[in-house]
Amino acid sequence: MASDVSAKRTFAETGPSxxxxxxxxxxxxxxxxxxxxxxxxxxxxxxxxxxxxxxxxMAMTAFKSRPDATASPPKVFFAPSLDxxxxxxxxxxxxxxxxLATEQERTDLNFWEKQALARGMRILGxxxxxxxxxxxxxxxxxxTFLAVTLGLLAAYAFSRYDIPGKxxxxxxxxxxxxxxxxxxxxxxxxMYRVLGLYDTHIGMILLYTVFNLSFxxxxxxxxxxxxxxxxxxxxxxxxxxxxxxFRKIVLPQCVTGIAATAVFCLIFAWNEYAFALMxxxxxxxxxxPAIPSNLGVGGIEWHVIAAGSLLFLIPVVIVTFALRxxxxxxxxxxxxxx
Amino acid sequence: MDQSLQIAAAPPTRRxxxxxxxxxxxxxxPTLLLLILWNVFPLFYSxxxxxxxxxxxxxxxxxxxxxxxxxxxxxxxxxxxxxxITGRYALLAVxxxxxxxxxxxxxxxxxxxxxxxxxxxxxxxxxxSPVIVGMFWRLIFNPLTGIFNYxxxxxxxxxxxxxxxxxxxxxxxIVDVWMWSPFVMLLCLSGLKAIPDxxxxxxxxxxxxxxxxxxxxxxxxxxxxxLLAVxxxxxEALKAFDQVMGLTGGGPGNATETVSVSxxxxxxxxxxxxxxxxxxxxxxxxVTIGISNxxxxxxxxxxxx
Numbered sequence: 001m002a003s004d005v006s007a008k009r010t011f012a013e014t015g016p017s018x019x020x021x022x023x024x025x026x027x028x029x030x031x032x033x034x035x036x037x038x039x040x041x042x043x044x045x046x047x048x049x050x051x052x053x054x055x056x057x058m059a060m061t062a063f064k065s066r067p068d069a070t071a072s073p074p075k076v077f078f079a080p081s082l083d084x085x086x087x088x089x090x091x092x093x094x095x096x097x098x099x100l101a102t103e104q105e106r107t108d109l110n111f112w113e114k115q116a117l118a119r120g121m122r123i124l125g126x127x128x129x130x131x132x133x134x135x136x137x138x139x140x141x142x143x144t145f146l147a148v149t150l151g152l153l154a155a156y157a158f159s160r161y162d163i164p165g166k167x168x169x170x171x172x173x174x175x176x177x178x179x180x181x182x183x184x185x186x187x188x189x190x191m192y193r194v195l196g197l198y199d200t201h202i203g204m205i206l207l208y209t210v211f212n213l214s215f216x217x218x219x220x221x222x223x224x225x226x227x228x229x230x231x232x233x234x235x236x237x238x239x240x241x242x243x244x245x246f247r248k249i250v251l252p253q254c255v256t257g258i259a260a261t262a263v264f265c266l267i268f269a270w271n272e273y274a275f276a277l278m279x280x281x282x283x284x285x286x287x288x289p290a291i292p293s294n295l296g297v298g299g300i301e302w303h304v305i306a307a308g309s310l311l312f313l314i315p316v317v318i319v320t321f322a323l324r325x326x327x328x329x330x331x332x333x334x335x336x337x338x
Numbered sequence: 339m340d341q342s343l344q345i346a347a348a349p350p351t352r353r354x355x356x357x358x359x360x361x362x363x364x365x366x367x368p369t370l371l372l373l374i375l376w377n378v379f380p381l382f383y384s385x386x387x388x389x390x391x392x393x394x395x396x397x398x399x400x401x402x403x404x405x406x407x408x409x410x411x412x413x414x415x416x417x418x419x420x421x422x423i424t425g426r427y428a429l430l431a432v433x434x435x436x437x438x439x440x441x442x443x444x445x446x447x448x449x450x451x452x453x454x455x456x457x458x459x460x461x462x463x464x465x466x467s468p469v470i471v472g473m474f475w476r477l478i479f480n481p482l483t484g485i486f487n488y489x490x491x492x493x494x495x496x497x498x499x500x501x502x503x504x505x506x507x508x509x510x511x512i513v514d515v516w517m518w519s520p521f522v523m524l525l526c527l528s529g530l531k532a533i534p535d536x537x538x539x540x541x542x543x544x545x546x547x548x549x550x551x552x553x554x555x556x557x558x559x560x561x562x563x564x565l566l567a568v569x570x571x572x573x574e575a576l577k578a579f580d581q582v583m584g585l586t587g588g589g590p591g592n593a594t595e596t597v598s599v600s601x602x603x604x605x606x607x608x609x610x611x612x613x614x615x616x617x618x619x620x621x622x623x624x625v626t627i628g629i630s631n632x633x634x635x636x637x638x639x640x641x642x643x
Binding site: 036037038040041043044045047048051052053054055057058061069070071072073074150151153154156157158161163167169171172173174175176178179180181182183184185186187188189190191193206207209210213214217241242243267270271273274277278288289291292302305306309312313316317319320321324327328331332333335336 | 442
């Protein structure tokens with residue numbers, strides 16, 4: 001208590017160190033409170049650093065050569081190499097001494113081929129991963145588009161009309177999202193086998209659309225609820241039809257909401273593993289089930305896995321920054337607004 | 339009222355308008371149809387399968403055997419073991435997530451420079467793909483080549499614990515806590531930001547100690563959101579599949595075989611006991627629905643508030 005008083009007295013003598021622009025609690029501009037803030041900042045930096053170690057380690061491993069990636073004890077400093085990425089995107093073959101010599105005389109090699117050659121290997125062609133990344137993109141983008149479009153329509157109807165049993169319907173829609181994927185997969189797997197949707201893009205797109213629908217309806221309904229209904233009523237009085245009012249009044253007003261919803265759906269579809277593992281095999285396989293299984297064949301090539309993971313995670317990290325204002329809303333199905 | 343508005347309006351170029359009830363139906367039907375086709379129908383189908391003997395890899399049609407699947411499952415100690423593992427995992431993970439997440443929120447609530455950036459950085463883990471995260475932690479936990487043991491102070495690989503062998507379940511919990519504490523933090527932060535400053539000022543004037551302020555102001559204000567976070571994490575933990583598959587694949591043996599993993603193994607590995615698996619799926623479903631309902635009810639209440 002005594003130190004408290006003395007701290008306040010020095011503050012009374014010196015006054016706040018920087019001009020007080022807005023109203024601030026007096027006890028928060030004291031030197032003591034300021035030290036507290038600095039300590040907090042340092043602690044927060046430390047925590048953020050610790051939290052990011054695994055991700056950073058993954059990024060580092062992606063740029064290691066094979067021996068460096070599995071060195072014991074683990075190497076923090078290493079010579080960067082692109083081996084991981086070459087391993088990820090290509091199928092290679094080890095060259096014999098004779099073949100190596102002829103190959104080295106060639107002058108028409110591109111950058112990647114030279115990198116591979118430096119390790120005595122020749123690139124045969126693109127690996128499956130290229131295909132899987134492509135599948136991931138197609139399935140995630142299309143299903144997001146569908147989920148947001150259909151979700152927007154349903155959300156608008158639920159927000160603006162007095163639909164009988166509205167609460168029950170919304171409850172039903174959300175409850176579908178709570179089902180464990182493994183539980184619904186068995187019947188869907190059997191259903192897809194009969195319908196010929198097993199291991200097809202369209203099957204996965206529809207499945208992810210359905211899974212994201214409940215989320216997009218709930219989130220978008222929250223955004224539409226916030227647009228004052230008076231705008232539309234004014235438009236209707238001015239002779240707009242319902243659909244025109246929807247297109248010209250509601251849509252522009254909830255562009256942010258639509259974007260945030262789309263990004264969340266995209267992340268879900270991009271990251272999804274359980275369904276993809278059980279409902280695809282070759283043709284439509286996406287990257288998440290493939291990165292652990294395909295790349296690990298013949299001794300775990302950690303630098304390759306890390307390169308794949310890194311490429312896969314980068315979009316999500318970028319998007320997280322873009323989304324930061326809406327994260328809370330997204331993860332609580334629109335129940336809590338910031 | 340909408341109706342009367344439309345009648346009152348007399349636009350210059352009026353096309354034939356779609357009535358409001360048609361719009362309602364057109365807007366809602368596709369969504370409901372998809373949800374029913376992909377969720378309700380499969381659920382009924384697997385309810386039927388759960389009363390049959392059936393293997394999807396064989397050629398035989400399902401044979402009705404009554405409740406035999408349920409009887410067998412409920413008297414199978416392995417099923418109970420799987421539930422016990424899932425329960426232990428959920429309890430530990432959610433408990434530590436609540437503690438760490440709340441602690442992080444208290445740390446980050448202050449208004450200091452760089453606060454927003456740090457918060458976003460800390461939130462990154464929860465946005466990542468769980469299976470890839472789980473798989474990558476395999477390297478981190480590796481006794482020879484991983485950094486985990488070195489970071490926590492075991493510098494000699496010979497004496498260091500082998501996490502994925504001796505403490506597999508704890509390892510899964512560690513990864514889950516790392517990944518999802520930020521989620522709890524995010525919710526708690528929003529609760530903390532909503533507490534008006536004047537409450538603390540009034541308490542300070544009344545000479546309430548910081549400890550008392552914490553118990554009487556901070557904790558009660560954050561409690562609803564903390565509870566929401568805990569509920570949501572509990573449901574997710576009961577479904578645990580991705581991280582576990584990435585990290586341990588259910589092993590070693592079945593030390594980390596959660597119910598979801600055991601379901602997966604039952605259907606897609608080995609004998610493909612589709613009928614029995616459907617019954618197990620239904621048991622899981624009933625448990626999850628029970629807890630989910632509490633969650634959704636709670637969400638609705640929060641929305642109204």
